[in-house]
Amino acid sequence: MNKATDNVTIEQARVILAPFYDALNQPAKKDVSALLAKAVHPDYKSYHTNEEWLTRDQLAEIFKNMGVIIPDLKWAIKDLLTIGDQIIVRGEATGTPTGEFWGAKPTGRSFKTMAIDIFTVKNGKLASCYHIENWMTALQQIGK
Secondary structure, three states: OOOOOOOOOHHHHHHHHHHHHHHHOOHHHOOHHHHHHHHEEEEEEEEOOOOOEEOHHHHHHHHHHHHHHOOOOEEEEEEEEEEOOEEEEEEEEEEOOOOOEOOEOOOOOOEEEEEEEEEEEEOOEEEEEEEEEOHHHHHHHHOO
């Protein structure tokens, strides 16, 4: 995978994504920055709108902060597709917040919600991601 346009197989996608999803699972207990460095380029862009994005370092801080608030945070890959240099993931996030989570006080209730990620791969690492997560459903489930 050293071409300008990588043709990523499902097997390669699993290897590339492994440290990224490892960083998302109970991130307060891990070196998130080191795990992300294994999976993504230094100039990685994580888009949460079509124009606004976070850097790798900003994303690492968000993962760590979420891990403090949701100690049992777990992300699972439910579906995985590849198209050329893109990896598409339908993921599932679960957890039980023990602190305030986007304005919602902890209730002891857990959430299960969905995320869709479209990653672009360059030279064997993640270069960017457009993603959407259904946090409104999570907030409804925990009692907000």
